[in-house]
Amino acid sequence: MRNQSVSLTALVEAELMASGAWLITIRWLAGLGVVLGTFVTHTILNVRLPVVPLYIIGVAILIYNACFRAILARLARAATPAPQAFAYLANAQIGLDWSAMIALIHFSGGLESPAVLYFFFHIIIAAILLSPRATYFWAAMATLLLTIISLLEFAGILPHEHVRDYIGIELYTNPVYVLGRLVFFISTMFVAAYLASTLSSRLRKRETQVVTLSQNLLTAYTRLQTVYESAEAVNSTLELGEVLDRLVRRAADALKVRACSIRLLDETGARLSVAASYGLSDAYTQKGDLLLEHNPLARQVIAGKTIVIGDVTNDARLQYPHEATAEGIRAMLSAPLTGKKGALGLIRAYSVDAQHFTPDDAAFLEAIARVGSIAIENALAYRALGKLDQMKSKFVLTVTHELRSPVSVVRSLMRTILAGYAGDLNTQQREMLTRVQYRADFLQTLIDDLLDLAAGKADLAQREDRVIVRLDEAIARIVERFKIPADEKQIAFEWRCEQCPERTLTISATGEGMDRILNNLISNAIKYTPNGGRVTVHLRADNATAMIEIADSGIGIPPDALPHLFEEFYRAPNAKAQIKEGTGLGLAITKDLVTRYGGHIAVQSQPGQGTIFTLTFPLVTELPM
Amino acid sequence: MANEKILIIDDDDDLVLAMRLPLEAAGYKVSRAANGEEGLRKVKEVNPDLIILDVMMDTTTAGFQVSLALRSPDADSEFQAFSKIPILMLTAIHTTTPLRFGPDAEYLPVDAFLEKPIEPAKLLEQVRAHLRTR
Structure with missing residues (x-):
């Protein structure tokens, strides 16, 4: 199922890319929000603030956002972007956002800052973009940074920026306040991380399921189409060789494997000979018949079982394991061809990858085999009929040929007698012999006509x-x-x-x-x-x-x-x-x-x-x- | 009356009889061989004035081989002395073989075909005609 994993990665990448673009849009608002908020609070509401650092933070956010936008655009243009590139970029964005957040909090009152609530958004964004582990990591980082700032300000190591117009008294030195605020902040962060990442991973799982399902549906549809087309293709001709060729080609294409072959049981019912193959070398198809006596695998398939050989290099059921390895074959899938009067042979698909065949593949090959069996049986019956007709005509031809020569001699003798060379004839003798001659002549006409007819039907016509x-x-x-x-x-x-x-x-x-x-x-x-x-x-x-x-x-x-x-x-x-x-x-x-x-x-x-x-x-x- | 020697090379006794009666009645001396090999031997032995030759005998082309041997263009041929003997070949005109042939110096060196069944009058007419042109 390599195909599916490839497209899943592509899907995750596409999602990360879309999320990255979305994050950048949001960040424009965040940057502008910081600049405008500072302006409104300070200039219109006349709240005293450390204006310069806050403006710098706002502008810095806008600048690095512009950089991320350029990088993302370049990654999107690249033909094959490295799968990790998007994750690195997401982490870098969150890291810088974190730094901006911490600076913003510090300059707007530290633990007392109302901006502390904004960390909430960051955790949700991390949960959407990154794995649950990364989300918890960033939640831990947020609590760690806020705790460090609070403790540094509490201890007087970091100067506290007090927004006096917001909170009249200074609380950052109150240990109960600091502890309570931190405990609630930390628990909120982790609960948010848990809820958001659980939701997000559930969504992701669903998304994967939807993609897998739709891919399975597409495969099933393609195969159904193949079964239908095969039925149509093989039933549109009664020529056995053509029927078999079409079957192997269609089956290999639909299973997306290298080769496919059909072996039919011979008259003795003891050996299986290759009747058609696709994608196999002559050396491989001519390696020999499968003898049921020596081939447990073929025996099981002929008995009506569909059998998957996951790895030809270590399966005792194979009659020709070395030949298969030399051909580059690693896995085989064999399904029985069964007609109304019993086994006809088997159809076999070959893959270059070990463990390639799934139960779905087996069911599919069985379906192809069922359709194929009907067509093969029809073609065999048609061929037998043709042979019978020709045999019949040959028989008639031989018989009439054998009849001609004695009739011709009888007529010659009759003519000699009637011409009087065998002695004189009386009137009655002459009359009767004339009747005999007349009948013999008619017999000759009949034989000649039959011969004409039989010659035409016995394929002699093509040589004329x-x-x-x-x-x-x-x-x-x-x-x-x-x-x-x-x-x-x-x-x-x-x-x-x-x-x-x-x-x-x-x-x-x-x-x-x-x-x-x-x-x-x-x-x-x-x-x-x-x-x-x-x-x-x-x-x-x-x-x-x-x-x-x-x-x-x-x-x-x-x-x-x-x-x-x-x-x-x-x-x-x-x-x-x-x-x-x-x-x-x-x-x-x-x-x-x-x-x-x-x-x-x-x-x-x-x-x-x-x-x-x-x-x-x-x-x-x-x-x- | 004519007393020329006629050799019939044919494996069918009854057909030979149907030909022998009118020929002998007409005064010809008739001898007979039952296969190609015996036919060639009898040619040397009897030195006939005319040969009536069947196609299918022990082999399907025995008659062709006899005529080819007799008419061999090879100067050292053992049948050099007999190459001028007229040959009438017996055929059924109604044939299903795709082979089409006619008297031909190279491929089928015979002088005429005799149709089966044998009409005594026609047989004698053909024999007389080819003995005369000898």
């Missing part, structure tokens, strides 16, 4: 070579392919692009993929449009996107089939009723390809009226390097 594809050329090529089938059904097949001669619309895709997309959509349009219908392919673009619209006047898609249209193996019931064969993969592949090229596919349909598929792609004129 993207090129700049000219949309008008790609569309024209497919349109050409379907002219004959369209003619056979007397379908009005139209392809138009108003901007095309002027603008070259290009996107980033693969030639084959783009062929596949357009082929699937245009062949569907022609397939499901009755004779004499209409199919239109329309290309247009705005500044940033190209839009391809494929519209038909076909059988349409029932509303309850629309949400499933892009699902694998799904075929709308009316499509199935019209054409029996179909893999139900074409639109899934199309959507997959469109998405891969950064595009979007949308469908609108009215059963019995027709369907419009709309593709949008970002226009790209240059491939990113």
